[in-house]
Amino acid sequence: MDAFDHREFRRTLGAFTTGVTVVTTVDAAGKPYGVTANSFSSVSLDPPLILWSQALTSSSYPAFRDCERFVVNILADHQVHVSNQFAKSGDDKFQGIPIQTGLGGVPVIDDSAAHLECRKVAAYPGGDHVVYIGQVERIHRSAHRPLAFGEGRYMVTFAHDLGEARGAPGNAGMAALEAVRMAGAALAETCERIGQRTLGLAVWGNQGATIVRWEPSSQPVSPYLQTGVVVSLTQSATGLAFAAFMRPSVVDDAVRHELRLREAEGHPDEGQFALRLAEAREHGMARAVGCAPSPRHKVMVNAFSVPVFDAQGDMVLALSTTCQAERLAPDWDGEVPRILRATAQRLSARLGYRGE
Structure with a gap:
């Protein structure tokens, strides 16, 4: 023995x-x-x-x-x-x-x-x-x-079986609710696995890509985290995930509007957005590297964001991590993005997504 x-x-x-x-x-x-x-x-x-x-x-x-x-x-x-x-x-x-x-x-x-x-x-x-x-x-x-x-900590309980919501045609709203529920239940474990880096959920709201939940972390990216924040579709990792993987009929007009506003403010795109979009689609996730300190976080950050899909192949949420640049390597194949990608794939499978 x-x-x-x-x-x-x-x-x-x-x-x-x-x-x-x-x-x-x-x-x-x-x-x-x-x-x-x-x-x-x-x-x-x-x-x-x-x-x-x-x-x-x-x-x-x-x-x-x-x-x-x-x-x-x-x-x-x-x-x-x-x-x-x-x-x-x-x-x-x-x-x-x-x-x-x-x-x-x-x-x-x-x-x-x-x-x-x-x-x-x-x-x-x-x-x-x-x-x-x-x-x-x-x-x-x-x-x-x-x-x-x-595992030595308190947890919350959620039903595992999705019942009739899985794969039900025309039930996109229910799939989105189930995705947020399941992803929310997975946040604490995922946050621990990626080394207590800030982790959040975003959905597509009536104003665009919107952060609906942050997982509390022992080492948050900043003390200024808020829910209900609408993020940039062209500059943030979360926004890029929606731009890259959501149906074009939903997101394209919003992307073009944001690009026009940035050009009017003296920040023309000059092809960078298309390049970042292609990179995201190649790697199955979006990335923002070496972002200048924002008015909200006040620190230089790196970020990754992965899409979660429903049974019809529609993106229903983004799972994102953002962290001080020195604490999160920018490599596409690093441990943190690998864990995020695997978590998103598991959530998508539970929603009935079968992949391409």
Whole structure:
């Protein structure tokens, strides 16, 4: 049997993404206790049984060991602060947390995704943990999306199956919504894979190529990021992606208008735009290299942008990264553009795009 240490074991277990719960109870004196746990699972439908496990070293272990009842509060995706608060040691875990009183006086956390009020029916030793079995006696499910946890960080959940939206003729609007939803779910992982460089989503709006979301990064390109910004079709990587890959009937008039405005301002094109467009189509992505400091970012940047296509082959969004020039190599075949291209291809395939 291969040897492995505790850290490697914990990291491997992190590949299994779970929900996040706070399990609550009261002791014989009526004092409330709560602990964050993702070791929750269903056991049986008839009778309705669930389980969760707790470390023997937990300060609340005696209370759960001796309790008759507990509540499993399944947290919603806006309750990260609740998870963090109950994950810490201390006597004031319930401070500022809205609760109700459940069966047996056990606290129920308000506004969670769901909760299950249970009677403890068994407890089994499990190494340095104890496994509790609870029989569910009352349940509640809200409309909130559940919080998720995996790879050592909080996540949000989205449905994987696109159902009838995939490939449905004349359903471009639905495809665009699905693309934004799926791409949004992939942003955090992609941002980490490209080295915490600023990552954004853009769609074609009524004013042109529009940034609709930025992924928070530990090393943002600048503190001046905004959504709703309409970007240049001829100068920005995001705009070039739309100019290169969106249907000409949609984008060409806007491109010609922008080129005329730039010429009137003393910046004639002289063929540079056509060259950058050809490069983008050759490489399957757009690039802007060594861009002068903009009034918004105030730093020299490099940027790449990749298109995402629907089942009909229409571009529905751009996935873009922009970064200080010294932190992002301009090479077409660098690691960052390769990751972006692979992510866009995966998203396009999930929308039913089969490529050329």
